[in-house]
Amino acid sequence: MTIRLLLVDDHAVVRSGLKMLISGQKDMEIVGEAGSAEEALSETERVRPTVILMDIGLPDKTGIEATRAIKAKFPEVNVVALTIHEDEEYFFQMLNAGASGYVPKRAAPEELITAINAAAKDEVYLYPSLAKLLVRDFFNAERTAEEKVSLDGLTEREREVLTQLAEGASNDEIAAALVISPKTVERHRENIMRKLSLHSRSELVRYAIRKGIIKA
Amino acid sequence: MTIRLLLVDDHAVVRSGLKMLISGQKDMEIVGEAGSAEEALSETERVRPTVILMDIGLPDKTGIEATRAIKAKFPEVNVVALTIHEDEEYFFQMLNAGASGYVPKRAAPEELITAINAAAKDEVYLYPSLAKLLVRDFFNAERTAEEKVSLDGLTEREREVLTQLAEGASNDEIAAALVISPKTVERHRENIMRKLSLHSRSELVRYAIRKGIIKA
DNA sequence: CACCCTTTGGGGGATTCGCCCCATTTGTAC
DNA sequence: GTACAAATGGGGCGAATCCCCCAAAGGGTG
Numbered sequence: 421m422t423i424r425l426l427l428v429d430d431h432a433v434v435r436s437g438l439k440m441l442i443s444g445q446k447d448m449e450i451v452g453e454a455g456s457a458e459e460a461l462s463e464t465e466r467v468r469p470t471v472i473l474m475d476i477g478l479p480d481k482t483g484i485e486a487t488r489a490i491k492a493k494f495p496e497v498n499v500v501a502l503t504i505h506e507d508e509e510y511f512f513q514m515l516n517a518g519a520s521g522y523v524p525k526r527a528a529p530e531e532l533i534t535a536i537n538a539a540a541k542d543e544v545y546l547y548p549s550l551a552k553l554l555v556r557d558f559f560n561a562e563r564t565a566e567e568k569v570s571l572d573g574l575t576e577r578e579r580e581v582l583t584q585l586a587e588g589a590s591n592d593e594i595a596a597a598l599v600i601s602p603k604t605v606e607r608h609r610e611n612i613m614r615k616l617s618l619h620s621r622s623e624l625v626r627y628a629i630r631k632g633i634i635k636a
Numbered sequence: 637m638t639i640r641l642l643l644v645d646d647h648a649v650v651r652s653g654l655k656m657l658i659s660g661q662k663d664m665e666i667v668g669e670a671g672s673a674e675e676a677l678s679e680t681e682r683v684r685p686t687v688i689l690m691d692i693g694l695p696d697k698t699g700i701e702a703t704r705a706i707k708a709k710f711p712e713v714n715v716v717a718l719t720i721h722e723d724e725e726y727f728f729q730m731l732n733a734g735a736s737g738y739v740p741k742r743a744a745p746e747e748l749i750t751a752i753n754a755a756a757k758d759e760v761y762l763y764p765s766l767a768k769l770l771v772r773d774f775f776n777a778e779r780t781a782e783e784k785v786s787l788d789g790l791t792e793r794e795r796e797v798l799t800q801l802a803e804g805a806s807n808d809e810i811a812a813a814l815v816i817s818p819k820t821v822e823r824h825r826e827n828i829m830r831k832l833s834l835h836s837r838s839e840l841v842r843y844a845i846r847k848g849i850i851k852a
Numbered sequence: 853c854a855c856c857c858t859t860t861g862g863g864g865g866a867t868t869c870g871c872c873c874c875a876t877t878t879g880t881a882c
Numbered sequence: 883g884t885a886c887a888a889a890t891g892g893g894g895c896g897a898a899t900c901c902c903c904c905a906a907a908g909g910g911t912g
Contacts, residue, residue: 515771521764530746538764544771545764548737548754554770555731555760575858588838590898603861610901619900620868622804625841629852636845636852791888806868819891826871827888835870836898 423540426452426469428460428486429502430479434525438473438502441529448536455479457486464490464497471539473532474519476503476510484510484517491518498539502532511550521545573615579633581608585621586628639756642668642685644676644702645718646695650741654689654718657745664752671695673702680706680713687755689748690735692719692726700726700733707734714755718748727766737761789831795849797824801837802844 425448427435435453442448452467454460457480464472472490476483487499500521501514511522521535524547535545546554574582584594591609595602618624628634641664643651651669658664668683670676673696680688688706692699703715716737717730727738737751740763751761762770790798800810807825811818834840844850 520768531750534747534764538767541764542768543764544768546762546767546771548750548757548759548761551754551762551767552736552758552760555762577859586838588836588842590836592898600859601861603863604859606900607859607861609899613900620804620806620837621899622802622837622841625838626804626845626852629842629845636842793889808868816889817891819893820889822870823889823891825869829870837869 421447423448423536424451424467424470425449425536426454426460426463426467426472428454428457428463428472428478428483429475430455430477431475434475441532445533457481457483457489460486461489461493464494468494469497471520471536472497472499473502473536474499476501476505476514484513487514487519488517498542500532500535500539500545506550508550508553511553515554522550523547524550574612578608578612578615581605582612582624582628583633585609585612586625586634588625637663639664639752640667640683640686641665641752642670642676642679642683642688644670644673644688644694644699645691646671646693647691650691657748661749673697673699673705676702677705677709680710684710685713687736687752688713688715689718689752690715692717692721692730700729703730703735704733714758716748716751716755716761722763722766724766724769727769731770738766739763740766790828794824794828794831797821798828798840798844799849801825801828802841802850804837804841 425442427438427450429435429438432455439450442450451469452463454463455478457478460472460474460478463469472487474483474487478486483501483503487501490497490499495518498520499518500523501510501519502523502525503510504525505511506524514522520539520542521544523532523535523545527547531545531547538545580598581594584597589597591602591605594605598605612624613619616624616627618627625634629636641658643654643666645651645654648671655666658666667685668679670679671694673694676688676690676694679685688703690699690703694702699717699719703717706713706715711734714736715734716739717726717735718739718741719726720741721727722740730738736755736758737760739748739751739761743763747761747763754761796814797810800813805813807818807821810821814821828840829835832840832843834843845852
């Protein structure tokens, strides 16, 4: 099964570099090129590629918008972002737009090949320095030491109550679980909210998830 | 800078295979081996490796627990999971435990080398078929095609209300924002909760964060 | 010993929530 | 043209929430 590629980049030089690189891969074939988001759309419709290599900086729209538009119309086409940007923002936006991979232009050629192969199999290749960001955000990790302290001076008991609150338990349920009076749970809740400057259970839930106290 | 490796696997055969593979890398050096979680801990303390290759199936504890314990004591040591398991559960648990990479044993040797290099640089390598799962879970927001289905049949207006609810807004605040009566907001909230089988704002908040409708 | 912090518990009141009942208008589908 | 979903709005009611007030027992520190 040959992988049919569409190159999207406004620099012809970049495209020819990619063509040279791809030409070494016998299971890949470049079936089209585009220098703008508009062209990318029409070329996708015309040639129906397996995978699109998408630059982010395009003259008309960003590659992010182009990706979103393409995935909306042709969800079976997978997009690999290939860009000079290693910003966290672009990375997340591109994945959110539906990209199946993200490779900086400074990456080794083999990494791009890996990413293309992954995208063709409907998998996702993430460049390691950026994958790290995704994992960090996903698990709200990085705590271990300082974020546990950054629970803004909550006591042990308060943290215990907060956990239950965040999981959606009512005052009575928490009281039963901790074997104390519902009124004491109230008391703890008030103290928690005052210390954290939060004013509703909903805000407590978000706070707890952000801090990694509970999982979403 | 040589990368100092600790191999953790209860099968000596696997360890010698890895030794052979690593011996081809002149910037890597195996400084220790362990056949159990217990040994992994003590060896980590003794040799202070840069990167640990960690199997999940160990005789005493799982590699997940071992990783958690090691990251708690030696956060600067990065762990790459190397396992036969490609289950979603193990994958997420391992990352949550603090692993800097996840490579199935069936992966190509170069992928393991890439993962080790990434881990040594404090980055994260994710095997493409599993990276896909992470991205999917992280951006469960808009799925272009099946998004409407994945939100269990919520209407456009209901999703709009849900977003506000999840952000912690009261009925009156939402009414003001959407320029409708508080009573109508109530109506929408009831329909949302019934459709999703949720029964409190707290549960709505978690649901919305899980689905990527709002960020935590 | 006096002081502070934590944890425990109660009273009361204004407000909000969660869940029923009801209805009208405006589309879209058959 | 009728039927059905979606969006709009209202009334009411019991429960829960949120925010004040109050207090006492126990631990630790200066």
